[in-house]
Amino acid sequence: MTYSISEVAKELNLTVYALRYYDKEGLMPFVERAPSGTRLFKESDIQSLKVIQCLKSTGMPIKEIKGFIAWCSEGDSTLQQRYNMFLERKAAVEAQLEELNKTMDLINHKCEYYMTALDAGTEDIHKNDKIGDF
Amino acid sequence: MTYSISEVAKELNLTVYALRYYDKEGLMPFVERAPSGTRLFKESDIQSLKVIQCLKSTGMPIKEIKGFIAWCSEGDSTLQQRYNMFLERKAAVEAQLEELNKTMDLINHKCEYYMTALDAGTEDIHKNDKIGDF
């Protein structure tokens, strides 16, 4: 059983344009073709694309993901590189999580700031706050 | 006491180019100028820029941030809009955190995957795993 490009696009929540772009960039050498040229996506291809989406969401640029895909095609001799890469990605995501938590703190602070201001009817209530504002 | 554009750039970890670009895009109408035209950043301007950086890191595009800055200049009549905006940003960050945690789960899975494979000397050890691979 195989899937068409539009079925896969729907499933992974991206456009057929994006999928073809990924292919053009060398991210999908594993996808087979019908004699006519039509892409035939296997179930495992969809799983692989999910890993690609995962790497993308860690902030990894497509060119680097392409490098990883190439390693995958090279077999067991690149296991160490691939492991190291995932360790780096893990560190990157940890950093992003930390950043995002700091962001959340400030956003929460601002929510309270505006809640209090709305309650008072004016922003002046915060005139003597430590944190600057406009 | 005021700061020059390069001092602020250093402090906020961005380039003077970026700061001037933000200004051009209407993100810094509050920064005053010397008679010569040189920007004079106040302490409160730096705090405001930190809020801008915070909004940026929630994924908010610069044009929308500009809208927020404009609201700020309009005073108390826009308090409700600004509050709503921060509530939306909070929701956006919560969604991002959820996404990033899912990403982390998969990355962790892959770390274990490769650790096991390295240990075995081959990826074949995972031939019967549920999750697809290349």
Place this chain on the structure above:
DNA sequence: TCAAAACATAGAGCTAACTCGAAGTCTATA
């Protein structure tokens, strides 16, 4: 006081990641 360094603007250039239009082929159904 004068050269180097930092400031300014305007506008061109760059990069990533799509996004789309053109032109053609294949497939399914009335």
Place this chain on the structure above:
DNA sequence: TATAGACTTCGAGTTAGCTCTATGTTTTGA
């Protein structure tokens, strides 16, 4: 069998967010 719709490639166009170059002015320090 014909026509609509989905598929293909190629290459141009788009957008955001800088980044840099050119040109000129201002500030700073030996």
